[in-house]
Amino acid sequence: IKLNAQSLLDKLNNEFPDNTIYEIATFKTTRIGLGHSIETRKKGALEFSLYNRYWNIPNFEGQRFLADVVSTRYGLDYAFSDNFTLGLGYTNHDKIADGYLKYKLFKQSQNSKKSFVNITLLQTISQRKVENTNGGIYNQITDSDTKYAFTSQVLIARKINSDISLQIAPIFIHREKKQ
Numbered sequence: 001i002k003l004n005a006q007s008l009l010d011k012l013n014n015e016f017p018d019n020t021i022y023e024i025a026t027f028k029t030t031r032i033g034l035g036h037s038i039e040t041r042k043k044g045a046l047e048f049s050l051y052n053r054y055w056n057i058p059n060f061e062g063q064r065f066l067a068d069v070v071s072t073r074y075g076l077d078y079a080f081s082d083n084f085t086l087g088l089g090y091t092n093h094d095k096i097a098d099g100y101l102k103y104k105l106f107k108q109s110q111n112s113k114k115s116f117v118n119i120t121l122l123q124t125i126s127q128r129k130v131e132n133t134n135g136g137i138y139n140q141i142t143d144s145d146t147k148y149a150f151t152s153q154v155l156i157a158r159k160i161n162s163d164i165s166l167q168i169a170p171i172f173i174h175r176e177k178k179q
Helices: 008-015
Strands: 046-055 069-079 084-091 096-106 118-133 141-159 165-168 171-175
Touching: none
Parallel strands: none
Antiparallel strands: 046 069, 069 084, 084 096, 096 118, 118 141, 141 165, 141 171
């Protein structure tokens, strides 16, 4: 007598083929401090953000109340896909307008030796208007220069466990030279 039987495990393997399971939430947000993390937003997400920085002027002799300088960056980011985000921003104190493109190239897989890190490419551009004054009593603006800077980064991160993630961010900066 010949019997052909299919085990329950074979049935489950046929119903649920081996799909790659990617790590999620390597970091909880798209920023780490003032820098970028490898994270991108989900497709169709629009994010409006405000980042404040406070600092004191060294050797300032005047009266202080908490901080001498406050700088705010207003940001607007939109995700065209789960892997591609475009962002625009403006910083009020430094008068810097900026923009960036962020693309997640590789995703870390769970229990896989092939894809053990996340890799995200980041390209930014910033424009700063520098105003020169004549130093007179009214500090009249005599002329202004517009300076551009370009930044390229490869963000490489790994989620070790639910409590620890590590990221390295090699960077290349190109600034317009003074004439």
